[in-house]
Amino acid sequence: MKRRAFISKLSTSSSLVFMGKGLSGVHINPIPPFAYPEANLFSEVLNKAGEFMLRLEFLAFGTKLPQKVTLNFYKNKALLYKIKDYPFANHRAKVGDEGRQFQFQVGAAFPYIFAIWIKNPQPDTMMNFTLNGKDFHLSLGELVDKKELSIKVDKLQVSSNYLLDLEIGQLDPAILGISPEGKNFDIAILADPQGGDPKVPKAHPTRVKIHNAFAEDTIKRVNELPNKPVLTLVLGDLVDNQGEMAHFAAMRAYLKALESPILLAIGNHETRYQSTFTPGYKMDEFNHYFSAQKAMNGMEWLLYSFDLGDWHFIVWPDPLRENFFETHPHYFEWLATDLEKNKDKPTVFFQHVPSHPIGIDPLINYAESIAVKRMLLNLLTKRGNVRFVFSGHVHIPIIASQKTAVTYKGIKMINIPAAGYRPRAFGEEEIHGGPSQGLLVFSARGKVGKAFFKTVTEEIYTYPEEIPEFSKSKFPLWLNYKWELPSEKDFQNGDFSAGLDKWHRRYVYKENQTPSNLMEVREFGTYKALYLFSAKRAYSVPGQDRLPQTINHLCQAISLGKEPKAIGLEYCLDKESVKQIEAWAGGYVWLEGFIGSTKLLNMAYWLGKGTPLLKDRFSDHKAIPFLHFELDSKEETWKKAQLNWQKDYENQGVDVSKLDRLVINLGTWHINDGNSAGFGLYFTNIGLMDASGVSIVGEKPIKEMPIDKLWWLNKNMPFSHIAGEHRYIMSTKTKI
Numbered sequence: 001m002k003r004r005a006f007i008s009k010l011s012t013s014s015s016l017v018f019m020g021k022g023l024s025g026v027h028i029n030p031i032p033p034f035a036y037p038e039a040n041l042f043s044e045v046l047n048k049a050g051e052f053m054l055r056l057e058f059l060a061f062g063t064k065l066p067q068k069v070t071l072n073f074y075k076n077k078a079l080l081y082k083i084k085d086y087p088f089a090n091h092r093a094k095v096g097d098e099g100r101q102f103q104f105q106v107g108a109a110f111p112y113i114f115a116i117w118i119k120n121p122q123p124d125t126m127m128n129f130t131l132n133g134k135d136f137h138l139s140l141g142e143l144v145d146k147k148e149l150s151i152k153v154d155k156l157q158v159s160s161n162y163l164l165d166l167e168i169g170q171l172d173p174a175i176l177g178i179s180p181e182g183k184n185f186d187i188a189i190l191a192d193p194q195g196g197d198p199k200v201p202k203a204h205p206t207r208v209k210i211h212n213a214f215a216e217d218t219i220k221r222v223n224e225l226p227n228k229p230v231l232t233l234v235l236g237d238l239v240d241n242q243g244e245m246a247h248f249a250a251m252r253a254y255l256k257a258l259e260s261p262i263l264l265a266i267g268n269h270e271t272r273y274q275s276t277f278t279p280g281y282k283m284d285e286f287n288h289y290f291s292a293q294k295a296m297n298g299m300e301w302l303l304y305s306f307d308l309g310d311w312h313f314i315v316w317p318d319p320l321r322e323n324f325f326e327t328h329p330h331y332f333e334w335l336a337t338d339l340e341k342n343k344d345k346p347t348v349f350f351q352h353v354p355s356h357p358i359g360i361d362p363l364i365n366y367a368e369s370i371a372v373k374r375m376l377l378n379l380l381t382k383r384g385n386v387r388f389v390f391s392g393h394v395h396i397p398i399i400a401s402q403k404t405a406v407t408y409k410g411i412k413m414i415n416i417p418a419a420g421y422r423p424r425a426f427g428e429e430e431i432h433g434g435p436s437q438g439l440l441v442f443s444a445r446g447k448v449g450k451a452f453f454k455t456v457t458e459e460i461y462t463y464p465e466e467i468p469e470f471s472k473s474k475f476p477l478w479l480n481y482k483w484e485l486p487s488e489k490d491f492q493n494g495d496f497s498a499g500l501d502k503w504h505r506r507y508v509y510k511e512n513q514t515p516s517n518l519m520e521v522r523e524f525g526t527y528k529a530l531y532l533f534s535a536k537r538a539y540s541v542p543g544q545d546r547l548p549q550t551i552n553h554l555c556q557a558i559s560l561g562k563e564p565k566a567i568g569l570e571y572c573l574d575k576e577s578v579k580q581i582e583a584w585a586g587g588y589v590w591l592e593g594f595i596g597s598t599k600l601l602n603m604a605y606w607l608g609k610g611t612p613l614l615k616d617r618f619s620d621h622k623a624i625p626f627l628h629f630e631l632d633s634k635e636e637t638w639k640k641a642q643l644n645w646q647k648d649y650e651n652q653g654v655d656v657s658k659l660d661r662l663v664i665n666l667g668t669w670h671i672n673d674g675n676s677a678g679f680g681l682y683f684t685n686i687g688l689m690d691a692s693g694v695s696i697v698g699e700k701p702i703k704e705m706p707i708d709k710l711w712w713l714n715k716n717m718p719f720s721h722i723a724g725e726h727r728y729i730m731s732t733k734t735k736i
Contacts (some may be wrong), residue, residue: 008016008467012041013464013568022549027253028197028249028250028252028253029249029253029276030245030249031248031249031251031252031290031291031292031295031413032291032294033188033245033247033283034207034211034287034290034291034294035302036166036167036284036286036290036300037270037282037286037467038167038285039144039162039164039281040593041144042121042122042123042140042141042144045144045162046121046331046606047079047117047163047164047165047266048165048185050079050120051119051121051184052117052118052121052140052162053115053116053117053118053162053163053164053330054115054116054117054118054127054138054140054143054160054161054162054163054647055113055114055115055160055161055162055327055329055330056113056116056158056159056160056161057111057112057113057116057158057160058071058106058111058112058113058114058156058157058158059106059111059112059156059157059159059324060106060155060156060157061102061106061108061152061155061156061157061530062155062624063108063117063155063281064108064272064446064598064600064621064623064624064653064654065103065595065598065600065658066106066107066595066596066597066598067105067106067107067154067156068103068104068105068106068107068132069102069104069105069112069131069132069156070101070102070103070130070132070133071093071101071102071103071104071114071129071130071131071289071389072097072100072101072102072129072130073100073101073116073128073129074100074129074130074307074411075097075100076126076128077516079114079118079119079120079125080100080114080117080119080334081117081118081119082117082458082707083115083116084115084116084329084332084333084578085101085102085112085113085114086112086113086114086115086326086329086332086375087104087112087450088110088111088112088113088326088369088371088372089110089369089370089371089481089597089619090105090106090107090110090112090116090324090596090597091104091105091596092108093112094180094221098317100509102114104288105596105597105598106156107231107596107597107598107621108170108598108621108623109598109599109620109621109622109623110597110618111323111326111552112668113326113329114188114329115163115329115330115333116397118140121140121295122138122140122141123139123141124140124141124220125139125141125143126138126139127139127577128142129141131153131154131156131158131434132154132156134678136151136731139162140162142252142441143160143161143162147161147279147281147351147630148160148278148279148280148466149161157479159278161278161279161280161281162280162281163281163330163674164281164329164431165282165330166300166333167283167290167300167301167302167303168302168303168304168331168334168467169299169301169304170304170305170306170307171299171301171304171305171537172306172439173231173261173306173307173308175296175298175632176231176261176263176297177229177261178261178306178308179230179633180308181232182309183309183310183444183445183446184309184443184444184445185229185230185308185309185443185447186225186227186228186229186230186231186325186405186441186442186443186444187228187229187230187231187233187308187441187442187444188222188225188231188232188233188260188369188439188440188441189232189233189235189350189390189416189439189440189441189442190218190219190222190232190233190234190235190415190419190439191236191237191352191391191392191393191418191419191440192235192236192237192255192267192392192393192395192415192418192420192421192477193211193214193215193218193233193234193237193238193251193418193419193420193421193448194211194215194237194238194239194240194269194418194420194421195208195211195215195238195239195240195250195251195254195420195559196208196211196212196213196239196240196241196244196246196247196248196250196251196496197244197246197247197249198212198243198245198252199246200244200247200695202241202607203240203241204241204242205253207240208240208247209491209572210420210422211240211420211421212250212420212421212668214418214419214420214421214422214435214456215251215254215419215420216254216257216437217256217437217456218253218419218420218437218439218456219254219298220257221438221439221454221455221456221670221701222259222260222439222460223257223258223259223453225441226437227443228259228260228638229441230259230260230261230264230308231260231261232258232261232263233262233263233264233315233350234255234263234264234419235263235264235265235267235350235352235390235391235392236260236265236266236267236268236269236270236352236353236392236417237267237268237269237270237317237352237392237393237421237456238251238267238269238270239251239269239270240269241269242269242271242272242374243270243272243288244288245272245288245291246294248288248289248291249292251292252295252296252678253598255296255326255678259569261297261316262296262297263295263297263299263306264289264292264293264297265297265315265316265317265318265321265351265352266286266317266318266319266394267318267320267353267392268318268320268321268352268353268393269601270284270286270288270289270319271286271288271289271319271321272285273321274324275319275322275324276319276324277323277324277327277441277648278327280548281327281345281466282327283345285321286302286319286377289663291652295424296414302317302399303315303316303317303331303334303335304454305338307345307390308444309444309446309448310345310346310347310444310446310447311345311346311347311444311449311563312342312345312346312385313347313350313705314335314339314347314348314349314350314610315350315469316331316335316337316349316350316351316376317331317352317699318351318352318368318393319354320353320366320367320368320393325368325369325372327670327707332347332379335376335379336379337672339380339382339383339385339386340383340450342525343383343384343385346385346387346447346449347384347386347387348387348388348389348390348442348449349380349388349389349390349411349432349711350389350391351387351390351391352391352392352393352395353367353368353388353392353434353602354367354391354413354415355368355373355376355377355391355413356389356391356404356406356408356413356415356470356478357404357406357470357475357478357506357507358394358396358400358404358415358508358509359404359506359507359509359551360424360426360508360509360549360551361510361547361548361549361550361551362504362547363394364551365616365617365618366618367393369408370478370479370480370481370618371411371620372481373478373617374479375589377408377409377479379477380479381408381409381410381411384409386410386411387410387411387412387449388411388412388413388414388442388449388451389411389412389413390411390414390416390440390442390451391414391415392416392418393415393417393649394413394424394426395417395418395421395423395424395545396415396416396421396423396436396438397417397424397426397428397430398417398419398430398431398432398453398455398461399413399428399429399430399431399433400423400425400426400437400455400509401415401417402463403463403509404509405463405467405468406467406468406469406470407423407468407469407470408469408470408472412451412463413470414451414463414467414707416438416440416453417436417437417438417440417453418436418437419437419438420437421437422435422436422437422545423436423545424545424546425537425539425540425672426509426511426518426537426545427537427539428510428511428513428536428538429510431459431461432455432457432459433457433693435456435457436455437455437456438453438455438456439454440453440454440456441451441453441454443719450462450463450465450621451463453623454586455610460707462511462678468484470507474505475503475505475506475507476721477504477505477506477555478506480506480603480662481554481558481597481618481619482557482592482616482619483594483596483597483599483619483661484596484662485504485556485557486557486664487557487558487559487661488558488559489559489561490558490559490687490688491556491664491686491687491688492556493526493556494569494684494687495527495684495685496521496528496529496530496684497528497713497729500519500521500530500554501523502556503554503555503556504554504555504556505519505554506551506553508551508552511537511538512537514538516534516535516536516537516538516672516678517533517534517551517552517668518532518533518547518552518680519531519532519552519554520720522682524572524682524684527638527682527684527685528553528569528635528680528684528700529570529572529683530666530682530683530684530685531574531680531681531682532552532553532587532666532667532668532680532681532682533574533668533678533680533681533710534549534552534553534585534669534670534679534680535585535670535677535678535679536669536670536672536673536674536676536678537549537672546672546673547667548669548670548671548674548711549670549673550611550614550667550669550683552668552669553588553590553665553666553667553668553669554665554666554667555656555663555664555665555666556663556664557662557663558660558661558662558663558664558688559660559661560593560661560662562657564646564656564657564659564662565665565688565689565690565691566589566640566642566643566644566645566646566688566689566690566691566695567589567591567643567645567686567687567688567689568588568640568642568643568685568686568687568689568691569640569641569683569685569686569687570638570639570640570641570683570684570685571587571607571631571638571639571641571681571683571684572637572638572681572682572683573587573607573633573635573636573680573681573682574636574680574681574682574699575636576677576678576680577608577633577677577678577680577681578633578635578636579632579677580676580679581608581633581634581678582609583608583609583674583676583679584609584670584671584674584675584676584711585608585609585669585670585678585679586606586607586608586609586610586611586633586669586670586679587606587607587608587633587663587666587667587668587669587670587679587680587681588605588606588610588614588664588665588666588667588668588669589604589605589631589641589643589666590602590603590604590605590606590608590614590664590665590666590667591603591605591643591645591662591663592616592619592662592665593645593649593656593659593661593662593663594619594660594661594662594663595658595659595660595661596660597619598621599616599619599620599621599624599661600621600624600654600656600658601624601645601649601654601659602620602624602625602626603626603627603628603629603648603649604626604627604628604629604641605629605630605631605641605695605702606628606629606631606705607633607681608633608679608709609709609710609711610628610630610705610709610710610711611669611671611710611711611712612626612628612653612710612712613669613712613713614667614669615617615713624652624654624684625652626653627648627649627704628703628704628705628710629648629695629702629703630702630703630704630705630706631702631708632698632700633681633696634696639697639698640698640700641695641696641697642691642696642697643695643702644691644692644693644694644695645662645695647692647693647694648694648695648702654690655678664686666683666686668680668681671711675688678736
């Protein structure tokens with residue numbers, strides 16, 4: 001009955017939304033524009049403590065190979081206050097000379113960053129350092145005048161700019177009328193309303209109208225809570241698309257109905273997808289967000305914290321834009337300082353993008369990097385006072401929110417279902433049949449905190465006090481790059497006689513019934529073999545955000561000597577996969593080669609169909625080609641393959657003989673849409689072997705993968721939305 005009542009609301013009070021005649025009678029006022037202040041004077045670049053914050057960025061230049069760096073900062077205790085290095089997707093530097101000498105390697109794709117805090121700065125203050133034995137002198141006054149300075153040394157490019165902290169703050173809740181009586185209070189949290197004005201150019205009008213309707217009812221549920229929340233936090237993606245001002249104006253009009261003060265966190269839809277944050281300290285990409293935030297609560301902050309009762313709260317920015325954290329490294333030091341100041345208070349951390357594993361694509365690449373997650377979690381777990389991390393972004397169903405909730409070193413990590421956006425496809429029906437939209441309530445009772453979720457149809461689901469501990473050793477790819485995995489000179493347990501020991505996995509979400517992904521060791525005739533299987537996720541209903549699944553794979557790393565060897569392996573398709581070889585699904589042997597942390601080889605051998613969507617955006621380099629080859633998959637018989645990967649990857653402008661590490665990934669994938677059948681196969685006897693010449697299966701040479709057997713978005717027609725639905729499988733076919 002509750003679901004029927006909600007549908008009837010959509011057809012009456014929300015009818016204007018669907019007909020496009022307005023926003024449920026909501027009056028929309030334009031938002032006054034706000035611009036992040038431009039720093040023109042030297043005094044205007046100093047932080048709140050009067051210090052000059054300097055950023056240095058190192059990248060390899062004009063080469064694909066990583067470059068060695070020896071960096072020495074001159075000793076001057078009166079000048080240098082603090083130096084912090086942020087390797088991001090690079091090996092951490094060797095540090096010496098009282099924290100002023102750094103030795104590291106850096107490639108061309110992912111920068112190595114330094115943040116430096118300088119006390120008592122003046123325009124004529126010089127920052128002096130040596131780089132690979134050469135002296136350099138950086139004038140702070142000149143840096144302020146030019147916003148950014150850059151030098152090239154041999155095959156290194158070094159850029160410098162100042163950092164600002166105007167968008168960081170400590171909130172006094174009383175200023176916004178947030179004043180709980182005593183130490184017991186509730187906070188309402190809305191994740192991903194993602195609505196706006198359907199008339200915005202290039203908007204997805206049907207999608208926006210649907211999100212608006214759910215967001216409007218979620219707001220009503222907030223106001224109907226028996227314990228009135230002291231505030232409502234929108235946990236990112238307040239608006240759809242790319243932060244257009246009209247979207248903010250529309251959502252501001254909706255949020256005016258809330259009977260509690262509003263706080264905002266930034267997500268990945270409040271800015272342009274192609275946002276840039278350089279040269280200098282470039283913040284204009286956030287001006288629409290700041291304008292809306294200022295109009296709603298007078299704030300203009302991306303990162304802030306506040307206290308209520310016995311609790312401390314931190315709101316962390318997650319715009320999920322390339323190079324955001326690389327250009328804002330000082331946020332991590334602010335967080336460390338804030339956590340230290342409040343180490344005796346139970347703390348709640350809000351972030352839009354989850355730092356714990358969700359277990360489906362695209363939440364591997366469509367998430368923060370391993371480096372960012374690791375830095376965050378190291379800080380959050382250091383003092384033992386952070387009790388909860390709440391996140392959004394996923395549009396997760398309630399059933400999946402409960403199943404993916406984990407405890408990590410004492411922190412309960414919960415991904416919140418959306419307030420407006422329809423749920424992604426997790427392959428199983430919602431607990432109560434749906435809808436999943438609603439709000440989370442965090443209840444503080446003294447120093448005890450609890451959380452429950454309330455749907456728009458008024459079902460209530462309480463998160464348990466005991467949430468399972470997540471094992472990072474069982475799923476090491478959560479917080480480790482593949483080049484960080486342990487390696488041996490040859491593959492270990494290549495015949496799977498010891499189960500999955502020595503092989504490394506990701507966490508993959510498992511449906512309660514009929515799992516869409518399988519990874520297990522089976523006895524197949526006289527063999528023990530790894531069995532992998534991927535199929536379309538079940539429970540295919542309109543409105544779900546379905547995307548291809550490539551996540552079902554495991555991997556192992558080997559150290560390479562002066563004369564790398566070929567790879568030998570055996571494989572066999574299962575009976576049904578032989579019959580369904582034309583389905584948009586397949587299996588793969590994916591090889592990745594590294595020098596240190598720099599990826600210089602990327603190739604896959606496919607069975608069935610393949611997809612270049614098999615990638616790792618946190619280690620891939622655009623200049624390194626992804627090559628595709630085809631393995632014979634016409635029969636249900638065991639086949640022996642000899643992969644002479646060095647020969648197959650020659651003439652790509654990279655000397656792969658210099659690689660020091662090779663990672664092999666064995667997996668299956670599925671397009672997760674349409675009517676394609678599942679795909680399953682077996683692997684065993686993976687090992688190194690002496691070989692020369694071309695790669696072969698049996699005695700037949702392996703050939704390049706035909707283009708008509710590879711699938712990718714926009715292959716023949718643009719990826720688009722039809723009536724709010726993702727449309728992409730048709731892009732595999734010629735438009736009629």
